[in-house]
Amino acid sequence: MYTIGIDIGSMSTNGVLINEKKEILLSIIIPTGASSKKAADKIFQQILTEHKLSERDINYIVATGYGRIKVPFANEVVTEITCHAKGANYYFPKARTIIDIGGQDSKVIKVDANGNVLDFVMNDKCAAGTGRFLEVMARTLEIDLEEMGPISLNGKESVSVSSLCTVFAESEVVSLIGADHRTADICRGLHISIAKRITAQLKRIGLEEEIVMTGGVAKNIGVVAELEKNLGCKIKISEEPQINGALGAALIALEKAQAKTHTPASMSVSVSGSTRDDASITEFSVEDHTLPKIGYFCSYTPVELIRAAGFHPVRIKGSEQESSAANEMLCSNICSYIKAVVDQKINGKLEDFKGMVFVNSCDGMRRLYDAWVKLDNGKKSFNYILDIPKNTDDAAVFYYANLLKNFKEKLETFFALKINPDDINQSITLYNAVREKVRMFLQKYWSGYLGQSGYEIFSLLKKGVNAVPEKFQSYLTHLMKQREGICDTRNVPRLFIWGSIMENEKIMKIIEDAGSKVIAEDLCNGSRYFDAQIHISDDPILSIARRYILRSPCSRMVNIFDRMNNVLTTMQEKSIHGAIYHTLKFCDHNLLDYPIIKKTFHEKNIPLLHLTCDYSLSSEGQIKTRVEAFLEQLTRTSRKE
DSSP states (O other): OOOEEEEEEESSSEEEEEETOEEEEEEEEEOOTHHHHHHHHHHHHHEEETOOOEEEEEGEEEETTTTTGGGGTSEEEOOHHHHHHHHHHHHHHTTOOEEEEOEEEEEEEOOTTTEEEEEEEEESSSOTSSSHHHHHHHHHHHHHHHHHHHHHHHHSSOOOOOOSSSSHHHHHHHHHTTTTTOHHHHHHHHHHHHHEEEEEEEEHHOOOOEEEEEEEEGGGGHHHHHHHHTTTSSBBBOSSGGHHHHHHHHHHHHHHHHTTOOSSSSSOEEESSSSTHHHHHHHOOOSSSSOOEEESSSTTTTTHHHTTTTTEEEOOOOSSSOOOOGTTTTTTTHHHHHHHHHHHTTTOOOTTTTEEEEESSHHHHHHHHHHHHHTTTTTTOOOEEEESSSSHHHHHHHHHHHHHHHHHHHHHHHHOOOHHHHHHHHHHHHHHHHHHHHHHHHHHTTTTTTTTOOHHHHHHHHHHHHSSHHHHHHHHHHHHHHHHOEEEEEOEEEEEEEEEEOTTTTHHHHHTHHHHHEEEEEEETTGGGSSSOOOOOOHHHHHHHHHHHHSSOOOOOOHHHHHHHHHHHHHHHOOOOOEEEEEEOOOOHHHHHHHHHHHHHHTTOOEEEEEEEEETOTTTTHHHHHHHHHHHHHHHHHOOO
């Protein structure tokens, strides 16, 4: 029996051939070049030629690495996370922490005694501190890449290279050369910077010996030496660390071949009942063209009062493009959603609104309000910022009710209108009806009787947030009747998504395209918007305040434990296998909650993946890799059970 693992990286493509005894019969390393597919074909043919085999002799092939989908002859694709863990375990069964620095990224992986992935972290989307980075620095220093490690060991002075951005670091190196610093000292400074970066990643995941290093950079003794100084322990390295990913892929291929399991990585969709009409849900759009619009930005905005005043409330989306214009007004560490919205404002795409309602829910929202007022300088605009308490008790309810009464008065004064209690009660009744219909709709989905994907459901709810309530309610009724009897029977990992606002629903699609189903989510622009009814009373404003404050809490509220318990209860009730915690960069509330969430999920042995994204989804490739590796963990866990 023969199996092959092929690891296609940004700089090299590696292939390993093993037999049923797990003996490495052949390993090959070649440059990837401009075409991943050509590199895969070349290395495959080279393996066959050198070991005098035909294609029929190969029982199973697994492809990994960033170019893994470019291998048409592979039986399966597996992420490099899983493959590196398996390969390291082959050489070092006691390995518990793996450091992999490849051509374009770096990873730290925590594994169990069998080489199964328990947790992992990856670098950002840039190639800072990776093999490509070192290649550029070597070229700038006019030395061979292989010479950098030995040369750096002769470094004596502490030369600081503050940036790991390839462009900026290259400029720094040029300046250091101009200042007559020794090449050895510069090399050492570069390696120290890389070691600091990897050490920070290790601290995020938790250091546990035995530590193994894989990837091409493991051949750089200068980087290894600085890492060992930082960690205070020896790092294990195999004779050829560059083939580790391909070896892991070959070992996984052997497991598949022996078990005669030829399941493709992307699981098939099985939906029983009527024929699916995906367009009916993804193309849904109901907007009001009669009522004037007031925009808002947070799910704590009292849409009932806006509607009672005769306006249609619309939650503002930002541009999905890079927010270049907003960067001139806002500091760099503001969440990307805020920048995307300001970008829309600067480009004049939000001029048809009669006013904007802001909520002082975080510093980013406060800065958004400040920027908006500045941009509206000289205009008579209705820009109102509403405070929101952090507590979720009766005192907070009464405090928020007083704020809402002031908001109502400001609406009345600015627009010269009168909002009567009957108007408010009618608006409450309208939104209550929509929330009840959404609850019924989601109940059907949770039970598997709509045959829709989580991406489609989330996309629909996002549109429903801004839809005319009457029409959205009618559409949901029609949709449930139309799709009655359609049942989703796919046997795939069931996931829960929560965290920061997710304006780009493509993230949800990436997650499901990897072979999962999003059963439920807790996102403020999704189902959370529709939760909790308002009980009509003699004081409708107090009733509105009670609903908003006492519903499922947002991350900016004090009690993270109530929020987390809600999530855990939902996951148990709906038989959900794992959770993905999604945060936007610089979303402080959600990011500060994560250590507690991670600890709790770990103690309860519930798989959890943390995805940090930007608004424009510029790191799509990394998101895919992380999700796929996470699903590989879930699949392995479910098989055990």
